[in-house]
Amino acid sequence: MPDDLRPVPGSIATLPVQHPAAPRSPAEARARFFNTGNGFDVRLPPVPDRSFTAEPARALDPATPTGLIACDISGELGCDFPATTPLVLARYARIRAGESLRTDFAASGVIAYVIAGSGTTECGGESVAWNPGDLLILPGGVPHDHAAGAADAVLWIVGNEPLLAFENLRPPTPGAAPTDLVHVPAAEIARQIALIDEVGRDARMAGSALIFSSDRQEATRNILPTLTVAMNTLHPGTAQRPHRHNSVAVSLVIQGEQCHSMVDGRRKDWSPWATTITPPVAVHSHHNEGDGQALFLIVQDGGIYYHARAMGFAFADQDATT
Numbered sequence: 528m529p530d531d532l533r534p535v536p537g538s539i540a541t542l543p544v545q546h547p548a549a550p551r552s553p554a555e556a557r558a559r560f561f562n563t564g565n566g567f568d569v570r571l572p573p574v575p576d577r578s579f580t581a582e583p584a585r586a587l588d589p590a591t592p593t594g595l596i597a598c599d600i601s602g603e604l605g606c607d608f609p610a611t612t613p614l615v616l617a618r619y620a621r622i623r624a625g626e627s628l629r630t631d632f633a634a635s636g637v638i639a640y641v642i643a644g645s646g647t648t649e650c651g652g653e654s655v656a657w658n659p660g661d662l663l664i665l666p667g668g669v670p671h672d673h674a675a676g677a678a679d680a681v682l683w684i685v686g687n688e689p690l691l692a693f694e695n696l697r698p699p700t701p702g703a704a705p706t707d708l709v710h711v712p713a714a715e716i717a718r719q720i721a722l723i724d725e726v727g728r729d730a731r732m733a734g735s736a737l738i739f740s741s742d743r744q745e746a747t748r749n750i751l752p753t754l755t756v757a758m759n760t761l762h763p764g765t766a767q768r769p770h771r772h773n774s775v776a777v778s779l780v781i782q783g784e785q786c787h788s789m790v791d792g793r794r795k796d797w798s799p800w801a802t803t804i805t806p807p808v809a810v811h812s813h814h815n816e817g818d819g820q821a822l823f824l825i826v827q828d829g830g831i832y833y834h835a836r837a838m839g840f841a842f843a844d845q846d847a848t849t
């Protein structure tokens with residue numbers, strides 16, 4: 528610790544946590560006291576700049592049985608619950624041909640992207656049939672029954688379980704989730720991306736991304752109250768302008784040959800179907816040096832920062848504007 532940040536001997540910053548002097552009840556005895564010198568000296572492990580590559584390799588391995596493979600670094604984050612970032616948990620689900628997988632996450636909602644295979648998902652009395660490239664938004668508070676068809680299936684599944692675990696909250700009761708079942712087929716995603724490309728954008732925008740929402744969350748432009756989901760695209764030979772924001776980004780690399788990111792000055796090469804973490808407030812940009820369009824699906828805890836009026840988005844060459 529730098530000398531100028533060390534507590535000055537004799538100051539209130541050196542006081543340990545204080546207890547009531549003479550509590551007269553268990554309720555009084557539970558009180559604890561800090562001060563302006565030590566109350567904000569909370570030190571948490573940083574969110575790392577990370578790529579998960581072993582997990583998708585296992586999920587796509589024909590020898591791997593039906594089940595879930597978590598991108599869990601809770602130990603590194605100092606969390607008492609599984610987590611990819613403090614508020615988000617990403618998993619790969621492998622479902623062998625003709626088999627099924629039931630999940631029942633303690634989350635308010637779940638995002639699922641179909642990496643491989645075809646099948647069906649049932650939840651809350653509804654059923655959808657999915658194919659590669661489809662996106663599903665699933666309500667929390669009810670089980671999700673995924674069944675693979677004639678070939679093995681792999682899904683990328685992301686939810687806000689760590690957010691609920693942090694507050695020791697229960698998932699919503701059946702029918703009370705902030706979203707219903709939403710199914711976005713791959714063809715519709717492609718149509719929407721083509722529309723964005725046709726209309727074009729100006730240099731003030733961070734990139735060309737398709738942002739997903741639903742009828743229940745249309746006013747917030749999110750997919751869940753706390754989570755945002757976007758399909759980001761990069762044409763060959765292009766790059767995003769370096770920027771930062773307070774939300775973390777958990778991304779799935781869908782197409783990204785000869786692509787990389789720069790995160791706080793460090794290069795991070797992309798790997799097929801990898802899950803990557805871009806830490807909050809890190810200056811980052813994405814670069815496509817290949818011959819094909821890059822696609823990566825981004826889940827952010829941005830909804831919570833939008834609601835708090837603290838998104839903190841800024842291009843790296845200017846001050847924060849929001």
